[in-house]
Amino acid sequence: MDDRGGSFVAVRRISQGLERGSVYHSSSAEVVAGSAAWLGRGLSCVCVQGRDGDPRPSFDLTPAQEECLQRLQSRIDVAYDSSISQHQEALKDLWKLAFPEEELHGIVSEQWKEMGWQGKDPSTDFRGGGFISLENLLYFARQFPKSFQDLLRKQVGDRSVWEYPFAVAGINITFMLIQMLDLEAVKPRSIVGETFLRFLSVNESAFDLLYCIAFKLMDQQWLSMRASYMEFNTVMKSTRRQLEREIMVEDITCLEDLPSYSLLSQ
Template identity: 80%
Template sequence: MAIFFVAAEVVAGSAAWLGRGLSCVCVQRTDSDASNSFDLTLAQEECLHKLQRRIDVPYDSSIIEHQDALRALWNAAFPEEELHGLISEQWKEMGWQGKDPSTDFRGGGFISLENFLYFARNFPKSFQDLLRKQEGDRSVWEYPFAVAGVNITYMLIQLLDLEAVKPRNLVGATFLKFLAENESAFDLLYCITFKLMDHQWLSMRASYMDFN
């Protein structure tokens, strides 16, 4: 049983419509489910292809647009602290594994950086609360914020079956209905999922050793 919960209240504002729609989608996985696919409307196909093009873009540190996006992420995260370079020990403050964040984007690609930026720009308070671990009873050693964010992008792509020609599960098919209504649906779902992950982390009283 794969259960997908999204609560509207975890991220305020325009994410609420998506939260309500995906409040509880429960999928019983069977052999027949794995072989089935869901038919899409022309609008849904176009939105899926557009999202897949985003997913297929790897992070490339030689591309100016990617460099600028990474700098923008730093400025959104630490507006009062000057970044000394795209390769810097400062990045560890954000939860990257080393001084070069580009090595951590391999699993999520450029879209994971876009997800971060969307979160930071549209829900700055929630973004800062997660970055600085300002809510709840925290462990001394917490999960790495940046690495967690990249992992969430990757997890959502797999869960929603977004690399398939057509969705092969109800969760993916339901999501594409929302994507056809709002092209930012994936970014919104990313924000909600990040908040939910943090809520679950707190409820488990987890520490860094539990992060996987």
């Protein structure tokens, strides 16, 4: 989606199994032009990209940081697989947390559209973010249930007639954070990524917590910009820039110190 509204471009995640740190160039097969269907299946990078050839620093990791990064990368590499009972149960758990008083009639059901999936089978949307994007949503629902429900039901603020779909936006946020933090590289190549690993080494749930902060921040930016769904990419770029600024503040020692963390208590 360009910044002027109208059309958008959704780029699929790098395929599973690519060597860490390798250079990836998308071909025309990886770029999907979209229209009124909004964020096409197999989502989407909607974040700020550096220019090819820009010099990128490389940071040495402590053994603890390297171990934490490898564990997080192992999570990122897990694709959602609807044939795995654990994945099915996790998806059912998400429904129970989202709609505790409404019974789900099937793992494939029109009911899923109520949560903001694009169709009746959420598994087709997970191709963009993998199983970790479901884990992120579950963490958000369990740790910050009020904020989760506020965003799911669009209960805060003067909302647009054309709102972003909650679940699909959540997958976009997972993918945006993976790119922003350069988590598919062998080691971080940006100050933001290096700083995040320091947070991760003392809090194994740092990625999930940052996801919750990012989701609330995105919604705040959405409201302040009076955006509708055609401006979603613009809002995501703004969200990423704000997160990067906050993470790089010198006296920030943990994610709870980020100014946007306070949004989770509102």
